[in-house]
Amino acid sequence: MSAPLIISARRVHTLDADAPPASFVAIDGDHIVGVGGPEERAAFEGPETRIADFGDATVVPGLNDSHLHPVWGLELARGMDLTDAGPLEAVRRRVAEEARRGAPWILGWGLDPNVFGPEGPSGRVFDDAAGGRPLFLRLRDAHSAVAGTAALEAAGVTGAEEFADGSEVAPGADGRPTGYLKELSAMDLVARHIPAEPVQERAGRLVELLTAMARTGLVSAHVMDFAEGTREVVELVESRGDLPIRLRFSPMVPPGASLEELREAAALQRRGGRRWHVEGAKFMIDGTVDNGTAWLERPDALGESRAPLWRDPEAFREALRFFIDRGVPTATHAIGDRAVRCVLEAIASAPPKVRARAPHRVEHVETVPDDTVAAFAELGVVAGMQPVHATRQTCADGSDNWSRRLGPERAARGWRCRDLREAGVAVALGSDWPVTPFDARAVIADTVLRRPVERPDLAPVQPDQALDMRMALEGYTTHAALVAGHERVAGRIRPGYRADLTVLGADPLACTPEELAAAPVLATVLDGRIQRHL
Numbered sequence: 001m002s003a004p005l006i007i008s009a010r011r012v013h014t015l016d017a018d019a020p021p022a023s024f025v026a027i028d029g030d031h032i033v034g035v036g037g038p039e040e041r042a043a044f045e046g047p048e049t050r051i052a053d054f055g056d057a058t059v060v061p062g063l064n065d066s067h068l069h070p071v072w073g074l075e076l077a078r079g080m081d082l083t084d085a086g087p088l089e090a091v092r093r094r095v096a097e098e099a100r101r102g103a104p105w106i107l108g109w110g111l112d113p114n115v116f117g118p119e120g121p122s123g124r125v126f127d128d129a130a131g132g133r134p135l136f137l138r139l140r141d142a143h144s145a146v147a148g149t150a151a152l153e154a155a156g157v158t159g160a161e162e163f164a165d166g167s168e169v170a171p172g173a174d175g176r177p178t179g180y181l182k183e184l185s186a187m188d189l190v191a192r193h194i195p196a197e198p199v200q201e202r203a204g205r206l207v208e209l210l211t212a213m214a215r216t217g218l219v220s221a222h223v224m225d226f227a228e229g230t231r232e233v234v235e236l237v238e239s240r241g242d243l244p245i246r247l248r249f250s251p252m253v254p255p256g257a258s259l260e261e262l263r264e265a266a267a268l269q270r271r272g273g274r275r276w277h278v279e280g281a282k283f284m285i286d287g288t289v290d291n292g293t294a295w296l297e298r299p300d301a302l303g304e305s306r307a308p309l310w311r312d313p314e315a316f317r318e319a320l321r322f323f324i325d326r327g328v329p330t331a332t333h334a335i336g337d338r339a340v341r342c343v344l345e346a347i348a349s350a351p352p353k354v355r356a357r358a359p360h361r362v363e364h365v366e367t368v369p370d371d372t373v374a375a376f377a378e379l380g381v382v383a384g385m386q387p388v389h390a391t392r393q394t395c396a397d398g399s400d401n402w403s404r405r406l407g408p409e410r411a412a413r414g415w416r417c418r419d420l421r422e423a424g425v426a427v428a429l430g431s432d433w434p435v436t437p438f439d440a441r442a443v444i445a446d447t448v449l450r451r452p453v454e455r456p457d458l459a460p461v462q463p464d465q466a467l468d469m470r471m472a473l474e475g476y477t478t479h480a481a482l483v484a485g486h487e488r489v490a491g492r493i494r495p496g497y498r499a500d501l502t503v504l505g506a507d508p509l510a511c512t513p514e515e516l517a518a519a520p521v522l523a524t525v526l527d528g529r530i531q532r533h534l
């Protein structure tokens, strides 16, 4: 039992609407016991009390990223970081350098599909640069990759493969695969031949990654998978020390899952360690607009995005109900308007009392019409959104792949954070790392500006959907707690709640988005334990 702790700072934002301004948080063990101003503070001070004075700083509830893939992401982010790698020629040069370095496989991630031009993604265009070595580059949406000819040969991929879900090995004009692999089952044909990274190395990289996340103010995160090997890695980390942030894993239920697979995901619920646990089930009803694998009411400009990843939407509904009926929280990746509607209909099929037992959320929600916004509110369904995909991967002039495929009408309905909030829907924010960078300060700033915070030269995308700073902060705190069903223990600074805090060098409710993005994170507090970052 440690001595009581008082965290003091110039401002403490409890995010309780009716709470008076505060300047200290009192902590006993892993939970908050008091918060308030100078008059209240004396009651918590004794000879044993430790005091951490953060001077002019601002304390907010611990920031939570509501959608990311930190462990699976170690796999997704192996090799060259090709985020912003530039035009195709520049990517080819990087590949050639990597080949000269002698790596047995040329791996990369974060590649922008727009670099390939009208021909679309292909692995063959890297064959010369790769000099005969197998190449596997993941595109930035994490839903697709390009493999070079040598990699396809090593994996025995011929283009004749068939999939139980909407995955595809894209054929070229000559009938041979181009190396463009769409969706997880297609990518896995090649990915499983890449030599695995030893678990010791993965554990080391995970700690580095989570430490970097904590330095941006994150205290916890909702992990939208419990990918193979995750348990081994997190258990190894916890056998040596603490995870730098708390992780809540929702296992992925694959399209077309059998009853056995549903039972397995249900059996994992509440398993965990000190700073991680399994909670919820993650579904994917469609892919992405960029790949033409989203599920839209009307096909996109190339005639694609017309089908769900679950070949049988009725089977999806039944699988989702399996969890809803058991009171297990669900989260479904749904990007296209038809996909989102399908999820809402599946949730609506459960009696109101049954669906109220746990929060049910839709992830991404990239383009939806007005009646869908209203349906979220009516059903009490919550949204997990990444407006940072809009700011980092689309352009206001509509010249990018996402906007061109959707056309102006549907692109104008992109990432409707503001409309959902104003309809009364909880909107939790996240980065979807490794799809987009995880810095919580930058995601909040982008969400308010609707453009990359470091690019004042760019016009905002769908600027009427911008959140204000308070709403964006709520997306990382109170609303993040709501979408996980944790609103009685997390997301606010209130007696009885978890002692999870973020200490910032700027006041997010008084500074500009640019100032927040540049503000130092002095410390994060997790379960009452201070991690200083400066």
Ligand SMILES: [Zn+2]
Binding pocket: 067, 068, 069, 224, 432
């Ligand atoms: Zn994701």
